[in-house]
Amino acid sequence: MATYALRRLLLAVPLLLAVSLIVFALVSAFPGDPCLVKLGQRATAPALASCRAELGLDRPWPERYADFLAGAVRLDFGKDLFTGEPVAAVMAQKFAATVELAAVALLLAWLVGTWLGTRSALRPGGLSDLVGQLLALGGTSVPVFWLGMLLILLFGVRLDWLPFTGWTASEIGPGVPYRTGCLLAESLLRGEWAAAGRALQHLVLPALALCTIPLAVITRMTRSAMLEELGRDYVTTARAKGLSEAQVVRRHVRRNALIPVLTVTGLQLGTLLSGAVLTETIFAWPGMGTHLVNAALQRNYPVITASMLLFTVVFTVVNLVVDLLYHAIDPRLRAARPR
Amino acid sequence: MRIRPLVAVAGMLAFLAVLVGCGDGEPRDAGRLSLVLSYGSVSRPYMPNMEEVAKQVAGDLEEAGIAVDLRKLEWPAYLQRVKNGEHQLALLGWSADIPDVDNFLYVLLHKSQARPGEASNISFYADEAVSGWLEEARYAADPAARAALYRQAQAKIFADVPMVPLATSDRVVAHRAAVGPVGLELVTHPQLRLCAAPRDGRIVVGRSGDAVKLDPAVITDGESSFPVEHVFDTLVRYKPGTSEVEPALASAWRSNPERTVWTFTVRPGVLFHDGTPCDAKAVVNAFERQRDPKHPHHKGGEFALWQDLLGSFVERVEAGPGEGEVVFRCSRPAPAFFVPTLAVFTFCIPSPAALDRHGEAFARNPVGTGPYRFVSWQSEVEITLTRFDGHWGGAPAVKDLVFRRIPDAGTRAQALRSGAIDLADNLDLATLPQLEADPAVRVVREPGMHIAYLSMNTQAKPFDDVRVREAVALALDKARIVKAGWEGQAQVAVTPVPPNLMAPPAGLVDRARDLARAKALLAEALAR
Secondary structure: OHHHHHHHHHHHHHHHHHHHHHHHHHHHHOOOOHHHHHHHHHOOHHHHHHHHHHHOOOOOHHHHHHHHHHHHOOOOOOEOOOOOOEHHHHHHHHHHHHHHHHHHHHHHHHHHHHHHHHHHHHOOOOHHHHHHHHHHHHHHHOOHHHHHHHHHHHHHHHOOOOOOOOOOHHHHOOOOOOOOOOHHHHHHHOOOHHHHHHHHHHHHHHHHHHHHHHHHHHHHHHHHHHHHHHOOHHHHHHHHOOOOHHHHHHHHHHHHHHHHHHHHHHHHHHHHHOOOHHHHHHOOOOOHHHHHHHHHHHOOHHHHHHHHHHHHHHHHHHHHHHHHHHHHHOHHHHHOOOO | OOOHHHHHHHHHHHHHHHHHOOOOOOOOOOOOOEEEEEEEOOOEOOEOOHHHHHHHHHHHHHHOOOEEEEEEEOHHHHHHHHHHOOOOEEEEEEEOOOOOOHHHHHHHHOHHHOOOOOOOOOOOOOOHHHHHHHHHHHHOOOHHHHHHHHHHHHHHHHHHOOEEEEEEEEEEEEEEHHHOOOOOOOOOOOOHHHOOOOHHHEEEEEEOOOOOOOOOOOOOOHHHHHHHHHHOOOOEEEOOOOOOEEEOOEEEEEEOOOOOEEEEEEOOOOEOOOOOEOOHHHHHHHHHHHHOOOOOOOOOOOOHHHHHHOOOOEEEEEEOOOOOEEEEEEOOOOOOOHHHHOOOHHHOOOOHHHHHHHHHHHHHOOOOOOOEEEEEEEOOOEEEEEEOOOOOOOOOOOOEEEEEEOOOHHHHHHHHHHOOOOEEEOOOHHHHHHHHHOOOEEEEEEEOOEEEEEEEOOOOOOOOOHHHHHHHHHHOOHHHHHHHHOOOOEEEOOOOOOOOOOOOOOOOOOOOOOHHHHHHHHHHHHHO
8 A cells, every 4th residue: 555655655756756747838928028027117128228238038948947857856846936036835825724714615516516515415305305406406507606605795795794804914914823734733732712603704704615626526526426325226126134214324325335435536626626716805815816816917936936846746646546545445345456 | 537627628728819819810801991909908097998989989989880890808918919000990098197198198199208118109090290399398397388388299199190089087986974075186196194083993905906016116007006195105205186286205396497397395303103213315215226237226127207208308407406305407498297206105205224224125015204104914805004193294083004905896885885995996986886886984075187089000001091080080970989988088189288287279160070071081091
């Protein structure tokens, strides 16, 4: 198992190389450069030239790429072309904020989705089936920015129950010396209960908006997987053995139905961890999504490339974890030695 | 399984490729004039909705028998394209650095600003007479003589139609009523030190982006200059709400009769936030750092605004003959707008001790003499400032200022209504009626220091022919364009200069829409 995991991780290395090369080359080939963005409409030729020299953009891109790679192996992705901040440190902050939001949203989606999916499968055509179907349809078809704005208008402004901006250290825990972008986790670890409470409040609306798609996908997948498993022979056997319906579902059906659900959950997690541009924009969430979009609009080459590398690692790791979880759930896979 | 990241990458790249777009096609119909109208996929203070304006302009031109291809480009690519002169028709605008006519006419229409690759005169208008008058007006000391030259230039520009001025958009800021009156400034941000009645002692400003750096000499953007204007002081500053300057760090100034030597007296006893004195040496340091490549805090590639605003005539800045005096030595008589230029954020005075201590990190640890001192900055989240009790002008009433990034304009408006923030700018014009209806919110609106225009590339066919340019001007229904593109929150522009800076010269009346005449002019021009 360990060698399998290691092999999978090693295979990610050529993938990372390919991704970085493609991204770097293509982004460099686009018209317009960071100096134009910085200096704007009045940019003169000498100012542009000295700005390009300062940022090293006067050198051919393969040379700059080589430099980038040399730094990247030491996890040094250089400096942001605009702010001069280290790319890796800022990215760590943004990624932490994304992880916290994604984790809460996915947890919500998973708990509600598997419960609702299971109930729908057990009583097809019943009330929970109807609710599940509606949620699944709505979750995939309602645009997040619209839903987000409605949540803001209702819970943030009209009822004034929940905050919808201000995921900042000064708002969540004034005086707490936060060191990461995970404000909720760090508040809990530091025992700052009031701050943790505020962090949770701030998480509610963005997590609700963000969880709609994974919730829809997980509900539907759970329902269909459960229905499929319920019709199998081993279920009849289990019932014939005299097991109660609850035992049949809990011990046999759910376990088998979980495998496809896990696959789609893994995919959703990868997507969520790559940053949710719309949700982050609407709720002023300082995560990876808006960070990357800003960088792309500014032609901030090191930030774009480093972000894409991070997403590649995220997908590789999530896929690996999902594979390993298959083995934990399915004894048949454990028996057949993983190659 | 391993293919997924690649698919994600490919998808992202395809998306970017679409954003960037591709080159112009050839005109499609030989018998009919066919043009390409380029515009950027951005929102700017002078033109919040470029796409809508482009559609309206295209619609008007179609009615005059001109086929228009709309070409939307992502901002950096678009800027490169228009600065290189690769466009036919393009939408752009300008927001003033300083409230002076020169800042519009010289920047947008002087021949020296029309070099491909670095043009700000993107119509590539190179009329010798106009350039001569603009040059003369730049250095004329007598306001009446300057005004006469500008009137002359405006009339010629109007006749030559290198561009069609479209609109001057309003400056709009919305704030919680509890903050008390907020005044709008012509070219700087609202001066929050003047706010009187803050809620719990602090003002949270919601804005679309974060600052890039907080070093006044190197920044070029409004999100950076807003906090900078509160942390630092300049030698002179605008009297609230006007284009006149008043003493700030300089208590007085004078020049020799030739206007080549300018002496400023530095206000005595002013301290930086770090306790070091703001004396003549500190003032010299602020300017020489930008001018002198050998200065220890000079960095090639930075200080772009120095080149734009002072670099062409300031030779040297040195500590002056008398105690606490600073002398600007100029290679030629200083332009008429030299002193107001010193009120631009670029010429804020930083603490030399802090520059020495922090080096390049000064941009994240700014130390000035301003009414607020820097406390903290969380990247792309918020910047916090707190009152500096030792300010020479007296400590402000509001204790803390927070500049918070809320990228979505709709969310900013709702955050203002819910009380999460106290002040917001860059608002979506569509949300203004809702804000105005809210009793807890005030919307402040004033004519802006902007101009939005339709540029015609006069160096390329068919716009090398003035008849075609005039036909385009005649085909546009500006009032309707302003209504659609600015939701009516702008004035129709007649000249490239905002009317609150200089009214259109007497006798200069805008062309009324005249499709018949536009078509006739076009037919005449195309028949040659």
